[in-house]
Amino acid sequence: MLFYDCSTAPNPRRARIFIAEKGLTVETREISIAKGEQLSPEFRAINPRATVPVLVTDDGTTLAENIAIATYLEARFPEPPLMGTTPEEKGTVAMWNAIVEGQGGMAVAEAFRNGHPAMKGRALPGPLDLPQIPELAERGLRRTHAYFDLLETRLQQSPWLAGDSFTLADISAFVFTDFARVVKLRPPETNAATQDWLTRMRARPSSSL
Structure with missing residues (x-):
């Protein structure tokens, strides 16, 4: 490979x-x-x-x-399983991975690509050069705050995003949450469930990659 x-x-x-x-x-x-x-x-x-x-x-x-x-x-390479083992688990992992992509990844990307000077003319990934739209940067910031609220609500209900086990959904959520630093946003320290999850994520050796 x-x-x-x-x-x-x-x-x-x-x-x-x-x-x-x-x-x-x-x-x-x-x-x-x-x-x-x-x-x-x-x-x-x-x-x-x-x-x-x-x-x-x-x-x-x-x-x-x-x-x-x-x-x-x-x-x-099915071991260790990172996308669920039962039909229900597989569906839940896929669902939460899609949720954090749409509500987290897209929000941070919207704010970053439309607001950061380094992204001028590159508002979307791919081959097209597209202009920034400042209003989308502001919307992205508001959506990122909402994403942090979504994470906190979910993690108050479940130790990991998709249930009792670490999965692909946690990887995606962690990377998007960490990347929000480029738009100067972090989950609030008062979001206790999120902070506990972040501590457990950062304890994994892969988190440093």
């Missing part, structure tokens, strides 16, 4: 943590978003959508979305 990574971006970090939690060592190539390497003809020959992460499997299949990479690795 060959993994195309970017050490500074949140989505490749999600895949990186998933790979580590599976106990795998995968050949890796760094693609610098800061240098625009994802837009190079060489990389777009691998992924025309010009996004990372990308995993190329042993048979040459190219997987260019986090959920695709996780699904493949879970099927090929």
Whole structure:
């Protein structure tokens, strides 16, 4: 397998943590978003959508979305299970992963890409150069606050996002929560359930990747 990574971006970090939690060592190539390497003809020959992460499997299949990479690795390396074992667990993990992507990841990305000077002209990932919209940056900040509230409510009910076990949903939620630092937001210290979950997440060796 060959993994195309970017050490500074949140989505490749999600895949990186998933790979580590599976106990795998995968050949890796760094693609610098800061240098625009994802837009190079060489990389777009691998992924025309010009996004990372990308995993190329042993048979040459190219997987260019986090959920695709996780699904493949879970099927090929089922232990430890990170996407549930029963039909109910699998559905719950998929549901919470989608929730945190939509309510957390998209919110932080909206604020960052539309508000940070480094993202001028790059308001969305991919091959198109698109202008920033300041109103979307403000909306993203409000949505990120709502995401923190959503996390706290859920974690008051469950030790992990999708139930009693650590899963892909926790990886996604942790990465998005941590990445909110780029828009100068953190979960409130008064969100006790979230702070406990963050402590447990940071205690995992993979969290430092």
